Amino acid sequence: MSTVTSASAPAxxxxxxxxxxxGAIVKFVAVLxxxxxxxxxxFLLFVASLKPDRFQILADMGSFRAFWVTDPSLQNFKDxxxxxxxxxxxxxxxNSLIILFCTVLGGVFxxxxxxxxxxxxxxxxxxxxxxxxxxxxxxPQESIVLPLLSLVNKAxxxxxxxxxxxxxxxxxxxxFLIYQFFIQVPRxxxxxxxxxxxxxxxxxxxxxxxxxLPVLATVAILLGIETWNQxxxxxxxxxxxxxxxxxxxxxxxxxxxxxxWNSAMAASVMMMLPVLIFYLxxxxxxxxxxxxSAVKG
Amino acid sequence: xxxxxxxRLGKRxxxxxxxxxxxxxxxxxxxxxxxxxxxxxxxxxxxxxxTIITDVAKRFEAANPGTTVQLINxxxxxxxxxxxxxVSAGSLPDIMQLDAPFLANYVWSGFLxxxxxxxxxALVDDMTASNVSQGTYPIDKELYAIGLTDSTVALYGSRKQxxxxxxxxxxxxxxxxxxxxxxxxxxxxxxxxGVKWPLDLFRAYGTKTEWITYAYEPILVSMGCDxxxxxxxxxxxxxxxxxxxxxxxxxxxxxxxxxxxxxxxGQNQFYAEGRPAALAWGGHWFYAEANAKMxxxxxxxxxxxxxxxxxxxxxxxxxxxxxxxxxxAMAGKFLSFxxxxxAYRDAYKAHAGFPGLKSFAAASxxxxxxxxxxVAFEQASKSAVPRPPHPAYPxxxxxxxxxxxxxxxxxxxxxxxxxxxxxxxxxxxxxxGYQPFGQPE
Numbered sequence: 001m002s003t004v005t006s007a008s009a010p011a012x013x014x015x016x017x018x019x020x021x022x023g024a025i026v027k028f029v030a031v032l033x034x035x036x037x038x039x040x041x042x043f044l045l046f047v048a049s050l051k052p053d054r055f056q057i058l059a060d061m062g063s064f065r066a067f068w069v070t071d072p073s074l075q076n077f078k079d080x081x082x083x084x085x086x087x088x089x090x091x092x093x094x095n096s097l098i099i100l101f102c103t104v105l106g107g108v109f110x111x112x113x114x115x116x117x118x119x120x121x122x123x124x125x126x127x128x129x130x131x132x133x134x135x136x137x138x139x140p141q142e143s144i145v146l147p148l149l150s151l152v153n154k155a156x157x158x159x160x161x162x163x164x165x166x167x168x169x170x171x172x173x174x175x176f177l178i179y180q181f182f183i184q185v186p187r188x189x190x191x192x193x194x195x196x197x198x199x200x201x202x203x204x205x206x207x208x209x210x211x212x213l214p215v216l217a218t219v220a221i222l223l224g225i226e227t228w229n230q231x232x233x234x235x236x237x238x239x240x241x242x243x244x245x246x247x248x249x250x251x252x253x254x255x256x257x258x259x260x261w262n263s264a265m266a267a268s269v270m271m272m273l274p275v276l277i278f279y280l281x282x283x284x285x286x287x288x289x290x291x292x293s294a295v296k297g
Numbered sequence: 298x299x300x301x302x303x304x305r306l307g308k309r310x311x312x313x314x315x316x317x318x319x320x321x322x323x324x325x326x327x328x329x330x331x332x333x334x335x336x337x338x339x340x341x342x343x344x345x346x347x348t349i350i351t352d353v354a355k356r357f358e359a360a361n362p363g364t365t366v367q368l369i370n371x372x373x374x375x376x377x378x379x380x381x382x383x384v385s386a387g388s389l390p391d392i393m394q395l396d397a398p399f400l401a402n403y404v405w406s407g408f409l410x411x412x413x414x415x416x417x418x419a420l421v422d423d424m425t426a427s428n429v430s431q432g433t434y435p436i437d438k439e440l441y442a443i444g445l446t447d448s449t450v451a452l453y454g455s456r457k458q459x460x461x462x463x464x465x466x467x468x469x470x471x472x473x474x475x476x477x478x479x480x481x482x483x484x485x486x487x488x489x490x491g492v493k494w495p496l497d498l499f500r501a502y503g504t505k506t507e508w509i510t511y512a513y514e515p516i517l518v519s520m521g522c523d524x525x526x527x528x529x530x531x532x533x534x535x536x537x538x539x540x541x542x543x544x545x546x547x548x549x550x551x552x553x554x555x556x557x558x559x560x561x562x563g564q565n566q567f568y569a570e571g572r573p574a575a576l577a578w579g580g581h582w583f584y585a586e587a588n589a590k591m592x593x594x595x596x597x598x599x600x601x602x603x604x605x606x607x608x609x610x611x612x613x614x615x616x617x618x619x620x621x622x623x624x625x626a627m628a629g630k631f632l633s634f635x636x637x638x639x640a641y642r643d644a645y646k647a648h649a650g651f652p653g654l655k656s657f658a659a660a661s662x663x664x665x666x667x668x669x670x671x672v673a674f675e676q677a678s679k680s681a682v683p684r685p686p687h688p689a690y691p692x693x694x695x696x697x698x699x700x701x702x703x704x705x706x707x708x709x710x711x712x713x714x715x716x717x718x719x720x721x722x723x724x725x726x727x728x729x730g731y732q733p734f735g736q737p738e
Contacts, residue, residue: 055589058565065570086348086370146385153386232375236382239337239369251372255343256396256614257448257582263344 049076049265057261076266088241092249099164099245103227104220107169115178116204137172149236159239174219181215217285246271334627337390339369341376349644353635391622397431397612398684404434404441405688410620411439415629427681428653431612435686436733444615445636447653450512451673453577453587456596470599470607470679479601483556486575493573500560509698515608518682520544524697525685530735532718545710552705581651581673599672611681688731692724
């Protein structure tokens with residue numbers, strides 16, 4: 001009896017787990033396909049960046065040879081990693097990092113201050129300001145490029161870092177995101193700090209900011225991605241290499257009758273690497289930031 | 298006395314010295330200000346061209362002390378947007394490069410000034426007829442732009458393959474394939490071993506570029522029509538006329554027969570492994586790509602003669618002077634210096650630049666007699682047709698590109714060309730005819 005029971009139990013278990021196994025396999029294959037679709041362009045980009053012959057890259061396109069390099073070389077990277085000459089890519093990369101750092105730092109500070117005032121300040125017509133602010137979010141960047149360009153030129157800020165940092169630090173979306181977080185902080189905390197004699201700025205700086213690290217990280221990540229990928233605005237506002245970011249620099253490899261695919265690929269890898277490293281290091285924050293912005297935004 | 302006077306004298310001397318110094322400094326500054334000039338030069342190009350232009354600007358500065366050249370290197374794909382932004386912001390550069398077919402639009406809009414009188418006469422006299430045509434505004438017949446280079450499209454093939462299949466290889470424009478010969482060649486090549494498509498029309502360049510109008514309009518012209526009537530400047534009756542509809546139907550048939558490389562296959566099918574495409578309808582720049590992979594087997598042939606006459610495209614990025622230039626004479630001096638600079642020319646020669654100046658052609662072995670691209674250069678004097686020099690060109694090219702894309706995808710040619718013609722005429726009407734265009738001379 002016991003033998004029968006012990007023999008039938010695994011068989012029963014197998015019967016039960018079979019559909020689950022098939023489901024897991026299907027899921028695995030689906031995930032694998034999606035992963036391949038996502039990773040293959042990046043892999044192709046990386047492989048192509050190791051081929052110094054631009055004509056070879058073109059010849060290999062459309063076949064599996066595009067994903068293989070027989071004679072890998074770092075020559076493309078050496079050629080573009082310069083701080084002088086006609087296309088100083090090293091400089092473009094540093095420029096991008098400067099713009100990114102200043103925009104994110106200033107953006108987190110400005111947006112959170114504005115959100116604090118909207119959430120806790122004694123501002124007349126606060127609801128109107130807030131509604132207006134949310135309304136501003138639907139205005140696309142492209143529609144304000146020309147008036148903004150005119151404004152920047154009149155202010156004497158053309159072709160500068162400031163022209164690429166100042167207009168984009170404050171954003172209705174990020175103010176609203178932080179505002180939503182701030183209004184959830186219990187009133188008692190604010191009142192206790194006031195009773196202790198803290199000024200509004202002190203309350204913002206010492207109480208609310210430390211409490212808001214998750215939402216500030218969300219804003220920093222979203223603003224960082226937005227800034228790093230900016231193309232239209234820096235294209236319009238920069239004239240020389242002085243403050244030109246890498247996103248605009250890459251476009252210079254696409255001429256009217258020739259494309260320097262080898263250099264473009266190497267430059268794209270250079271542009272992608274900091275983001276990739278940052279993403280791998282802070283993967284958890286990235287995921288939570290996208291979830292929180294989706295839920296709250 | 299001396300002891301009393303000397304301080305006074307000293308003071309007087311000092312004051313004189315001070316005044317003289319100030320005068321000298323003032324005069325010097327004034328002179329320097331008079332001599333100092335800054336030229337803003339906006340251009341586009343690949344890294345090779347950017348280096349060439351950067352270097353020639355440095356040589357110009359060295360040859361003209363006190364003058365600085367500020368180079369505004371703008372990515373090719375966003376060049377027109379950048380010009381639009383510069384116009385809106387009132388900050389057009391002194392010198393700007395522009396794509397030849399857009400010249401009429403810029404002149405009509407009042408952005409440019411004639412350059413004939415600003416350039417060295419020898420340089421203007423050295424221009425090829427095709428170069429003059431791409432830089433001339435049809436209303437006042439003045440030259441508004443100049444280039445060292447020009448462009449064309451030729452037919453590329455494999456000498457070995459064509460000889461094996463006993464297909465005649467034309468060697469001059471006069472000798473170009475006729476329509477029947479061209480179609481017979483496509484038919485023969487379509488059944489040749491290893492050939493997937495007998496013809497690459499480079500559909501992969503897509504509609505974001507000028508390619509469709511640039512490379513296919515000559516087929517229309519060769520068949521006896523055009524995208525617009527160049528006298529009345531009306532598209533209806535011309536673009537949707539019988540000759541153009543026949544031409545578009547003909548091209549659509551090539552696609553229907555499976556003879557044309559599809560847009561999704563990329564730009565490399567002529568020389569990719571196994572050579573899936575037998576012939577390539579490619580720009581002069583394509584020779585370098587093909588030659589790098591196929592060596593001397595690449596043979597360059599003139600575009601076919603579909604009707605009584607052959608036609609080929611021309612036009613490239615040329616140099617102009619803005620109407621608002623702070624010092625037009627200096628701008629002309631810079632352009633004259635650059636286009637005659639030996640190192641600048643050598644750099645373009647090394648990169649197979651298609652000659653727009655006769656002296657440059659004579660010094661370019663690739664395009665000279667017996668050169669591999671000689672027949673392509675022959676087209677510049679015998680069959681080159683500029684794209685319509687009209688302010689509505691941005692609309693003309695967009696409408697034609699969309700129509701041809703739809704026709705290639707199977708749409709009715711008559712319907713598509715009629716829609717395109719209406720779109721063009723509507724734009725012209727909306728702008729009151731872009732007067733004085735369309736007015737009796």
